[in-house]
Amino acid sequence: MRRTLAVARAEWIHNLRDPRSLFVILALPVLLLLLYGYGINYDLRDITFAVYDLDDSEVSRDIIQSFIQSGYFKLTEVITDDRRVRDLLDGNRVVFVLVLPPNLQGALGAGRPADVQVLINGVETTRASAAQGYIDAALARYSQTLIADYARRQGISPPQPLTVHSTILYNPGLSSSSFIVPGLIAILVAILSALLTSTAIVREREWGSFETLVTSPVQAPNIMIGKILPYVAIAFVDVLLSVLTGVLVFHVVPVGSVALLLGVSFLYLLASLATGILFSTVARTQQLAILVAMLSTLLPTILLSGFVFPIRSMPLPLRIVSQFLPPTHFLIIIRSIYLKAGGLAVLWPQVLILALFAFVLVTLAAKRFKKRL
Amino acid sequence: MPTAVAVDKLVKKFGTFTAVNGVSFNVAQGEVFGFLGPNGSGKSTTIRMLCGLLLPTSGTATVAGFDVRREPEKIKANMGYMPQLFSLYQDLTVAENIEFYGGMYAVPRALIVERLSYLSERLELGVVLDRFTGTLSTGWRQRLALATTIIHKPPLLFLDEPTSGVDPITRRLFWEVIDDLANDGATIFVTTHVMDEAEHCTRLAMMHYGDLIVEGAPAQLRQDIVRNMVEVRATPLWNALEALEHAPEVVEAALFGDAMHAEVHEDIADPEATVRIALERAGVQVEQVERVLPTMEDVFVSLARRHEPADRAGRKG
Numbered sequence: 001m002r003r004t005l006a007v008a009r010a011e012w013i014h015n016l017r018d019p020r021s022l023f024v025i026l027a028l029p030v031l032l033l034l035l036y037g038y039g040i041n042y043d044l045r046d047i048t049f050a051v052y053d054l055d056d057s058e059v060s061r062d063i064i065q066s067f068i069q070s071g072y073f074k075l076t077e078v079i080t081d082d083r084r085v086r087d088l089l090d091g092n093r094v095v096f097v098l099v100l101p102p103n104l105q106g107a108l109g110a111g112r113p114a115d116v117q118v119l120i121n122g123v124e125t126t127r128a129s130a131a132q133g134y135i136d137a138a139l140a141r142y143s144q145t146l147i148a149d150y151a152r153r154q155g156i157s158p159p160q161p162l163t164v165h166s167t168i169l170y171n172p173g174l175s176s177s178s179f180i181v182p183g184l185i186a187i188l189v190a191i192l193s194a195l196l197t198s199t200a201i202v203r204e205r206e207w208g209s210f211e212t213l214v215t216s217p218v219q220a221p222n223i224m225i226g227k228i229l230p231y232v233a234i235a236f237v238d239v240l241l242s243v244l245t246g247v248l249v250f251h252v253v254p255v256g257s258v259a260l261l262l263g264v265s266f267l268y269l270l271a272s273l274a275t276g277i278l279f280s281t282v283a284r285t286q287q288l289a290i291l292v293a294m295l296s297t298l299l300p301t302i303l304l305s306g307f308v309f310p311i312r313s314m315p316l317p318l319r320i321v322s323q324f325l326p327p328t329h330f331l332i333i334i335r336s337i338y339l340k341a342g343g344l345a346v347l348w349p350q351v352l353i354l355a356l357f358a359f360v361l362v363t364l365a366a367k368r369f370k371k372r373l
Numbered sequence: 374m375p376t377a378v379a380v381d382k383l384v385k386k387f388g389t390f391t392a393v394n395g396v397s398f399n400v401a402q403g404e405v406f407g408f409l410g411p412n413g414s415g416k417s418t419t420i421r422m423l424c425g426l427l428l429p430t431s432g433t434a435t436v437a438g439f440d441v442r443r444e445p446e447k448i449k450a451n452m453g454y455m456p457q458l459f460s461l462y463q464d465l466t467v468a469e470n471i472e473f474y475g476g477m478y479a480v481p482r483a484l485i486v487e488r489l490s491y492l493s494e495r496l497e498l499g500v501v502l503d504r505f506t507g508t509l510s511t512g513w514r515q516r517l518a519l520a521t522t523i524i525h526k527p528p529l530l531f532l533d534e535p536t537s538g539v540d541p542i543t544r545r546l547f548w549e550v551i552d553d554l555a556n557d558g559a560t561i562f563v564t565t566h567v568m569d570e571a572e573h574c575t576r577l578a579m580m581h582y583g584d585l586i587v588e589g590a591p592a593q594l595r596q597d598i599v600r601n602m603v604e605v606r607a608t609p610l611w612n613a614l615e616a617l618e619h620a621p622e623v624v625e626a627a628l629f630g631d632a633m634h635a636e637v638h639e640d641i642a643d644p645e646a647t648v649r650i651a652l653e654r655a656g657v658q659v660e661q662v663e664r665v666l667p668t669m670e671d672v673f674v675s676l677a678r679r680h681e682p683a684d685r686a687g688r689k690g
Contacts, residue, residue: 006476010462010469017464208460212521215424216477217450371445373426 003218007226011200015230024195029188029238033245036184037177047072047131048094052079057105063116066142067098072134089121095131096120108146170339181252182338183307183331185242189265190272190301190327191294193235197276198293199286200227201369206286214371221366228273228362235269236262256337260344264333267354271326272297274361281368301327326357376435377402377529377560378423383432385418392418394583395432400562400576402528405555407574407591408564411677414580416564417457420531423562424454437529453527457534457564459514463507467498467517470506471524478525485524492520495550511538519547523554530554532563536570548573568669579673581680591669599667599675601637601644604629606660607652616655622647625675629668636667636675 015021049067053060067073076094079085088094099117107114118135122128144161151158171178204210213223239262246252254261276293283289302308304318305327311319322328329350336342344351378400385393393415400406410416421427423436425445433440439447461470471492475485493499496516501509506517519535532551536544548570551561555575563574571577571591578588587594607613610633617626617635622644626635637644645662652659667675 002479003477006473009476010465010473013469014462014464207462208456208458209462210460211426211456211458212454212460212474213477215426215449215452215454216474217446217479218477219446371425371449372428373421 003216004222004226004229007213007218007223008229011227012230014203015234021196024192025234025238026241029192029242030245032188033181033184033242034249037181037246037250040176040180045072046074047096047127047134048074048076050077050079050085050088050094050097051075052082052085052097052099054102055100055104059105059108060100063100063139063142064098067138070134070138070141072138085119089119092121092123094121095127096135177250177252178339179335181246181250182254182334185239185246186268186327186330186334187301187305187307188242189235189239189269190330191297192238193231193269193272194276194279194293194297195290196231196234197228197273198279198283198289200231200277201280202283202286202289203280205284211373214373220369220371224277224362224366224369228270228277231273232266232269235273236265239265239269252338254338256341257343260347261334261337264330264337264347264351264354267351267358268326268330270358271354271361274358274365275326278361278365278368281365300325304328306331326354329353329357375402376400377404378406378434378436378562380419380423380434381432383419383422383434384430385415385422385427386430391583393422393429396580396583396585397432398578398585398588400560402560403555403558404576405551405561405563405574407571407577408562408580409566409568409571409577409673410564410580411566415583416580417533419580420454420533420562420564423448424452424531425449451527452529452531453522453525454531455518455522455533455535457537459518461506461514461518461521464505466503466505467509468502470517471521474521474524480525488524488526492524495553496520496546512540512543515539516543516546519550523550526557527559529560530562532561534564534566536565536567544570568673571669571673579676581677584680586676586680594672595667595669598672599636600639601641602665602667602671603635603637603644603648604661604663604665605633605635605648605652606631606662607633607657608660609657612655613652613657613659616652616657617648620648620651622651625678627674634665634667634671636671 015025051064053064064075068075077084077088079088079097085097085099088097097119099119101115101117104114104116116139120128120132120135148158168174201210204213218226243254243258243261275297279292279296280289283292300321304311304314304322305325306322307327311322311328314322333342333347333350333354336347376399380399381397382395383393383397384391384395396415396419408416408419418427422429422441423434425441425448428442433442435441436448437451439445439451441448462473465473468489471489472485475488480488493502496519498516498520501513501517506514509517515535515538519532522530522532536547539547544567551563551573555561565571574591576588576590577594579586587598589597605613605617610628610631614626614628614633617623617633622638622641624636624638626633635648637647641647645664649659649662652662
């Protein structure tokens with residue numbers, strides 16, 4: 001115990017006295033959270049559009065008004081020359097152009113079918129498809145009012161369409177921050193933890209202190225635990241910082257138990273720290289260790305953990321791989337706690353898996369660490 | 374005296390290169406065992422095998438009664454090791470480094486305090502306790518390294534060139550500490566390049582290109598290895614040196630302060646007369662020719678020359 005603590009204390013001091021690791025510990029999580037939190041945003045507001053109104057009638061102005069009033073769209077230009085339509089779309093100046101054909105009002109008045117053209121900039125596919133949804137809805141709403149008006153003029157009651165009452169549970173506003181911030185915390189902890197410990201052993205080799213460390217009577221498991229211990233505290237601070245940033249900056253507050261969240265975080269960061277130190281026992285230089293830690297955590301955790309892409313829609317081999325990543329399981333837990341107030345009664349399988357990961361990875365690192373040159 | 378270190382036909386190969394070539398020797402408990410040899414002769418590799426840092430390719434070694442292959446951890450609990458290269462944490466202060474080692478060896482806290490004050494005084498570390506280790510000069514670093522190595526009063530100590538890059542005063546201090554430890558019954562296994570340090574040892578072994586070429590007490594080696602050593606004073610000294618280098622009876626001649634040491638072939642019955650004749654034939658004015666006991670350096674150089682690598686080029690990879 002004394003020996004383990006001696007190793008832990010030295011490692012703690014290395015971190016406190018190294019400005020680079022202090023930056024990684026304190027500033028990086030907040031910076032990354034801000035960067036990704038603002039950067040990744042699925043919510044669409046102010047979809048820019050231009051209007052090419054060839055009818056210039058009461059009806060055409062009505063349609064334009066209904067777009068503006070929906071709150072989703074922002075009219076940036078009224079086009080008077082049809083060459084301008086391509087200019088705006090080619091130059092990515094607007095998301096779509098609404099073209100109202102001549103004689104729109106006349107056709108509608110005569111009871112003939114009338115067409116409205118919408119040209120959507122398809123370069124950014126997610127934005128285009130979201131915009132299309134909003135546009136369809138806006139036009140459908142306007143058609144409804146046309147039918148209602150017609151019925152009223154004919155003195156009959158308008159036909160009642162089927163009304164859908166959909167209620168979205170857990171995230172009623174479908175705010176993407178509520179979805180992304182907890183996910184980001186999971187990803188950040190995985191990456192930072194691996195990064196922090198990836199240099200812990202290989203650094204000793206470069207400093208030359210490895211030789212006296214392994215000729216000491218401190219056993220390999222004690223060295224491993226002593227090395228990991230300070231980072232448990234450090235990574236815990238990172239979890240707190242991330243949660244706090246989520247609350248203060250993105251107003252994302254976990255509805256579930258914060259105590260449970262922190263408790264499970266402990267298992268999770270233990271598994272992540274052990275992953276990093278495992279790389280550290282293998283790599284021969286710090287640069288290599290950092291590179292391996294970054295590559296092996298950054299991409300798989302972001303792409304395969306279910307952070308961005310739902311695991312259910314992945315092909316089977318990737319679904320299997322995703323199960324071997326601790327973030328996959330922690331993501332389920334943290335999202336559940338943040339959005340559903342999920343408790344241990346529901347989450348115990350994931351918690352168990354994380355505990356298993358932590359145990360296996362720490363054991364593996366201790367086994368891998370040889371007290372020889 | 375019980376045996377502290379027993380080495381039998383120890384071999385270490387790195388690929389095709391043989392670093393240690395079937396070395397055998399024993400170190401008795403309480404000895405100050407000097408392990409000599411030029412750079413790259415296999416001294417550090419041998420020490421690293423004895424500390425359990427490297428696995429021997431073949432042969433056996435027991436340290437403090439434990440086999441280096443099977444029970445390296447039991448050896449580690451009973452020894453202190455000061456590597457050739459400085460290996461302490463430079464971002465820790467001197468006191469923090471000493472406490473770290475005390476912790477690693479589970480020295481009781483009260484004892485650490487006691488040892489810290491002893492070492493501060495004995496190695497004069499008191500004035501630098503709060504300095505960052507990275508800011509220390511070589512001499513101070515070596516003092517600190519020695520302090521951390523003996524913080525737990527190990528019964529067996531491996532010191533790999535502890536005095537390299539150290540000034541004469543610090544060097545003397547080191548040997549006082551080493552003598553203290555030996556007087557308390559510790560076994561010291563020390564490597565060095567500095568031949569007058571070898572005199573401090575109770576016994577010496579010399580490595581050369583992976584082979585152990587000689588073993589014995591310093592006084593005995595000085596008597597046995599180089600029998601016919603003469604000290605020459607003559608003018609001009611340079612001409613004298615040249616004359617002796619070409620004399621067939623002289624094996625080796627080298628400047629020694631304001632005089633010259635010449636090793637005369639051991640078959641020559643009267644080396645003084647032989648040298649005097651050789652010098653006078655060359656027209657050098659001889660002031661004094663006197664038979665002397667060789668220094669350790671003479672012994673070392675003579676031995677190194679006798680085991681030239683050219684003779685053994687075939688064996689080396």
